[in-house]
Amino acid sequence: MHEPVNACLSGKVFDRRLKKKVSEFSFEVKYKDIAGRIGALTVNGRKIETPALMPVVNVNKPVITVEELAGEFGAGALMTNAYILLKSEELKARALSEGIHRLLGYDGIVATDSGSYQLMVYGSVTTTNREIIEFQENIGSDIGSFLDIPTLPDAFKPRAEEQLRETLARSREAINAKFAVNAGIQGGKYLDLRAQAAREIGESFDLVAVGGIVPLMESYRYRELADIILTVKENMPLNRVVHAFGLGHPMVFGLAVAMGCDLFDSAAYSLYAQNDRYLTVEGTKRLSELEYVPCSCPVCSRHGIRLKELNGDERVRMLARHNLYVTMEEIRTVKQAIRENSLWELIAMRCRAHPKLLDGFNSMVEHSGWLANLDLISKKSAFYITGPESEKRTEVLNARSRMKRVSSSCPVELPVFGEVPAELLDIYPFNSLVEDYGKQRVRDLEKVRALMDYQFGAGAGSLIPGGVRIKRSRATQRIRWLYEGREMIASVRASDHFILPHEKLAVRMKERFERPRLRVVLADDADAVEFVRGGKSVMCKFVSDVDPDLRAGDECIVVDKDDAFVRTGTLILSPMEIRDFKRGVAVRTR
Ligand code: GUN
Ligand code: ZN
Numbered sequence: 001m002h003e004p005v006n007a008c009l010s011g012k013v014f015d016r017r018l019k020k021k022v023s024e025f026s027f028e029v030k031y032k033d034i035a036g037r038i039g040a041l042t043v044n045g046r047k048i049e050t051p052a053l054m055p056v057v058n059v060n061k062p063v064i065t066v067e068e069l070a071g072e073f074g075a076g077a078l079m080t081n082a083y084i085l086l087k088s089e090e091l092k093a094r095a096l097s098e099g100i101h102r103l104l105g106y107d108g109i110v111a112t113d114s115g116s117y118q119l120m121v122y123g124s125v126t127t128t129n130r131e132i133i134e135f136q137e138n139i140g141s142d143i144g145s146f147l148d149i150p151t152l153p154d155a156f157k158p159r160a161e162e163q164l165r166e167t168l169a170r171s172r173e174a175i176n177a178k179f180a181v182n183a184g185i186q187g188g189k190y191l192d193l194r195a196q197a198a199r200e201i202g203e204s205f206d207l208v209a210v211g212g213i214v215p216l217m218e219s220y221r222y223r224e225l226a227d228i229i230l231t232v233k234e235n236m237p238l239n240r241v242v243h244a245f246g247l248g249h250p251m252v253f254g255l256a257v258a259m260g261c262d263l264f265d266s267a268a269y270s271l272y273a274q275n276d277r278y279l280t281v282e283g284t285k286r287l288s289e290l291e292y293v294p295c296s297c298p299v300c301s302r303h304g305i306r307l308k309e310l311n312g313d314e315r316v317r318m319l320a321r322h323n324l325y326v327t328m329e330e331i332r333t334v335k336q337a338i339r340e341n342s343l344w345e346l347i348a349m350r351c352r353a354h355p356k357l358l359d360g361f362n363s364m365v366e367h368s369g370w371l372a373n374l375d376l377i378s379k380k381s382a383f384y385i386t387g388p389e390s391e392k393r394t395e396v397l398n399a400r401s402r403m404k405r406v407s408s409s410c411p412v413e414l415p416v417f418g419e420v421p422a423e424l425l426d427i428y429p430f431n432s433l434v435e436d437y438g439k440q441r442v443r444d445l446e447k448v449r450a451l452m453d454y455q456f457g458a459g460a461g462s463l464i465p466g467g468v469r470i471k472r473s474r475a476t477q478r479i480r481w482l483y484e485g486r487e488m489i490a491s492v493r494a495s496d497h498f499i500l501p502h503e504k505l506a507v508r509m510k511e512r513f514e515r516p517r518l519r520v521v522l523a524d525d526a527d528a529v530e531f532v533r534g535g536k537s538v539m540c541k542f543v544s545d546v547d548p549d550l551r552a553g554d555e556c557i558v559v560d561k562d563d564a565f566v567r568t569g570t571l572i573l574s575p576m577e578i579r580d581f582k583r584g585v586a587v588r589t590r
Helices: 066-070 082-086 087-096 098-105 116-122 127-140 157-172 191-204 216-217 222-234 250-259 268-274 297-307 312-338 342-354 355-366 370-376 389-394 396-403 444-456 503-512 526-533 575-580
Strands: 025-033 035-045 045-050 054-057 077-081 107-113 180-186 207-210 241-244 263-266 275-280 283-286 411-413 418-421 469-472 479-483 487-490 499-501 519-522 543-546 555-559 565-571 585-589
Touching: 025 312, 025 479, 035 312, 035 575, 054 066, 054 312, 066 077, 077 082, 077 098, 082 087, 082 107, 082 127, 087 098, 087 342, 098 107, 107 342, 107 543, 157 180, 180 191, 191 207, 191 222, 207 222, 207 396, 216 222, 222 250, 222 355, 250 275, 250 312, 250 342, 250 355, 263 312, 268 275, 268 312, 275 312, 297 312, 312 342, 342 355, 355 370, 355 389, 370 575, 389 396, 389 555, 396 418, 396 444, 444 469, 444 479, 444 499, 487 503, 499 555, 503 565, 519 526, 519 565, 526 565, 543 575, 543 585
Parallel strands: 054 077, 054 263, 077 107, 180 207, 207 241, 241 263, 519 555
Antiparallel strands: 025 035, 035 045, 275 283, 411 418, 469 479, 479 487, 487 499, 519 543, 555 565, 565 585
16 A cells, blocks of 8 residues: 655655756546546646547648637647657747747647657657657657657567567656656557556556557557557556557547546547548548538538538548547547446447447456456446346446345346345346336345345344334335434435445444455544544545455445544545555545
C-alpha cells in the first residue's frame, strides 16, 4: 500500500534540481464501468474530462480551423506535430517566439507528437530524440512525446526487440522533460514485449501511449489490438492515463474505453475525408456508394446526399466536418454509457457491426477475469443478455463467485447465471432477468440473511438475529429497513436492494470477519480519521489497506489503523484502483 502524499505537493510542482517549473499533471476517476472511466485530467491548469478525443491539426493545411475545433466541436485538447513545425524555418521561428498556444490561437491543452509517425510512414526522420524533446519544451507543449520507434505489426521479433530497446532508452532521456510526457509503449504484436514496455514506462510516466497500433486499426486487426491494450493495462498502475495513439475511428471507441483507454487522437477525420470516406460508428463508407446519408449532423442536414456533388476542397472540408461530428458524438455516447453503466451493452452492439470487431470484443471477454476485479458489483442499468459473450461478462464472474457464499434451499435456474438462490432475485444482476418477484416464496428473514452472505461472506447472514423486525416500504411493498428493538441496524437500498449495514451491524461484522476483510483501513493520520468520522469521503491517499475481495459499489467498513470502527460507506473505486491512485474519492461514507 502506498504512503499518503503530503498535501502541499498537490499544487504546482517544481523540479528541485533545476528550480524551473515543470508540468503540473493530475488525474482522478469520477465514474466507472468495466475498465472504462470518466476522469478529470488537468495539465498545467488546463482541464478536460476524459475519455477525450484530441483532434489533430495540421498547421500547414488545417481542414477544420482551430477556432472551429475549439468552438463548434468543443475540443478541450488538440494535437499537432512538433516535427512538422521544426522542419519549417518560418513555423519553427514563430513557435519558438510565440509559443505553441499563441501560434495555434488556442488556450486548451496542446499535445505535440515527435515525428515518430513520420518515422513509421517514411522510415526515417532528420531530428534526434534530444532535439525534438527540447524543441517541445521550448514551444511550451502541455503534453509532448519522445521519439519512440513505432514497430510495424508484422515486424520480426528481433527487430521489435531492438526497436523497443531503443524506444526505452529514449524514454529515459525524457524523464525530466518540462511537459507531461506522452510515453510511447511499443513492442509490435508481441505481448511479452508490450508487457515489459508497459512495466518500465508505467513506472516512470503518468501518461502512457499505446503506440504502433494505427496499422492494426486500419486493417481491422482488432483481436490483436484488444490483446495489446489489455496487456498494457494489466502491467501498469491503474492511475496512469492511457492514450491510444492514432486511434481515431469512432467504431472502436467503446471497446477501447471499456478496456481502459482515456485519450484518443484523430487525424482520421481529415485523412479519411481526403480519400472520400465517410465515417460512421459502424464503419467506413465510400462517399460514392452512399445513396442516402444516415446522419443528421449540420453538414448532412444541410447537404444531404448532395454532399457527393460538392467539388474538390469543399467536399473534403464538409466530409471532414461530418467525420469529426460523428467522432465527437461517439465519445459522448460512450461517456453516457459509463454514467448509465451500460458499456457492455453498447460495445456488444457496436462490435456486431463487423466480424473483426466482434473478434476484438471476444478477445476482451477473454480478459474478463482481470476486468472483473475492476468492475462494479451493482449497476444502474439492467443486465441484458446480448449474445454468447454474456456468459463471460465481468458481472457474471463476480456474481458466480459470490453465489458460492450462499446456501439456498430454493435455487432457481436463470439464463447465463445457472442456478441462483431465489433469495437473491431482487438484486442486480439477477433482477434484470426475473419478471415477477412475487412468485418466489422466500421468507423475509431468509432473504435478508442470504443477501448478507452474498454481499459480505458466508456467515454474515447469521449476524442478523431471528428476532429482527423487517419493515417494508408502503409504496413498493419491498423490504426497506431492519430493526433490532428500536434501533435500525440496516437499510435496504431502493435502487438495487443491496443491504446497507448501520453501525451496530457493521461492528458485529467487523468482529466476525478478520482484518482486512470488508475493511478500508485509514492511514495513520489523525486529521484524516477525524474528517471521515465527521462524514467526509475517504480519499485514496488516506487509505493504507483494502480488502481485495471487495468490489466498487460494495458497502464497506472504514476503520482506523488500530481497527477501530470509523464509518460505513460505499466503495467508489475498486481495491486495485484505490491501491494505485493518490487522488480522488475511494469511499463515500454514509
Ligand atoms: N502516431 C500514431 N502512432 C504513433 C506512435 O506509435 N508513436 C507516436 N509518437 N506517434 C504516433
Ligand atoms: Zn453527418
